[in-house]
Amino acid sequence: MRIDILTLFPESFEPIKQSIVGRAVENKKIDINLINIRNFSKDKHKKVDDTPYGGGAGMVMKPDVVYDSYKSVYEPEAKVIYLTPQGKTLNQKKVQELSDNEHLILICGHYEGIDQRVIDEIAPEEISIGDYVLTGGELPAMVLIDAVSRYVDGVLSKESLQEETFTNNLLEYPQYTRPEIFLGRKVPEVLMSRQSQKNR
Ligand code: ADE
Secondary structure, X not given: OEEEEEEOOHHHXXXXXXXXXXXHHHOOOOEEEEEEHHHHXXXXXXXXXXXOOOOXXXXXXXXXXXXXXXXXXXXXXXXXXXXXXXXXXXXXXXXXXXXXXXXXXXXEOEOOOEOHHHHHXXXXXXXXXXXXXXXXXXXXXXXXXXXXXXXXXXXOOHHHHHHHHHOXXXXXXXXXXXXXXXXXXXXXXXXXXXXXXXHO
């Protein structure tokens, strides 16, 4: 899977280079491509935002800059997503659906948002990670990538995913490992007897 991320803060994606997603990138299961929206500004000061028409606090990301960054990675088969608190809330079913795409383009907004005309033109799917407002789409994009990458072929073991389907995705049960007694707390008997059955 290829994931292109349009962002004003490419350096904020360092955390996803770690752990399971990092390994998936190393193993070439996922190709993550960071595109700095600022590089598409034609302004000599690399300006990417401006004051809103009609007044109001904050700044709005300029449509031409966002559009040009999008055009640099666009292909017709790509699934385009705009991370915004106004979007539909992400859930496990949507995560699974998204993992069927070969190419995702994620648009991260900042400031008070992106000029609506470029959103209307691109018509991305709008996704939120919850009913609260963050300072930008970068953390939501990382959340989405982490969740989706678990379903990309070869990232997790078949057993892990099968077990997850079996337990109805979200209903994980409590887990225990050695030692058998920790701070006076014992591993539930039912699991101990299952262990001894396994070892028989
Ligand atoms: N950008 C700012 N807040 C957000 C949220 N909750 N979900 C997705 N994108 C956002």
